[in-house]
Amino acid sequence: MLMMDNTPRWLYRFDNFQRAYVLLKEAMQQAAESGLNQLEKEGVIQRFEYGIELAWKTMKDYLEYQNIVLSQVTPRAVIREAFSAKLINDGQTWMDALDARNKMSHTYDMAQFERVIEDIGDQYLPAMEALYLTLLSYRQKNGGHE
Numbered sequence: 001m002l003m004m005d006n007t008p009r010w011l012y013r014f015d016n017f018q019r020a021y022v023l024l025k026e027a028m029q030q031a032a033e034s035g036l037n038q039l040e041k042e043g044v045i046q047r048f049e050y051g052i053e054l055a056w057k058t059m060k061d062y063l064e065y066q067n068i069v070l071s072q073v074t075p076r077a078v079i080r081e082a083f084s085a086k087l088i089n090d091g092q093t094w095m096d097a098l099d100a101r102n103k104m105s106h107t108y109d110m111a112q113f114e115r116v117i118e119d120i121g122d123q124y125l126p127a128m129e130a131l132y133l134t135l136l137s138y139r140q141k142n143g144g145h146e
Contacts, residue, residue: 008061009065010058010062011139014062016054017135020047020051021055024047027043027044027047028044028120031044044120048124049105056098079095087134088130097123100119
């Protein structure tokens, strides 16, 4: 899909995903350097939630730009298709991230918060970084237009 100025929609979404990714990375760097208080941990979870949301929507827009027809437009279906298209390398990590995102929006269990924050640093942020770098290379190689 192209926007009014003929820029592919995925590039606009990618810019938003990039900002979300950078903000989450910044928060996780702070966590590693000096730890986080409770409010900051909640902020990390919030950044993670909207980062995952923008990630799957960016994948969707990119796949559609590549003329890949999605039978369903759900986060899980998009992740499966992105894995099939080799846009992402580890579909299970993305499914786990999606589950964590869903769980965090419905729980206030501090032990789960701690586990998810650890998983963000160990698994989900690296997966987001890989997606970011892949899409960044596509944008740079072709000006976003392939």
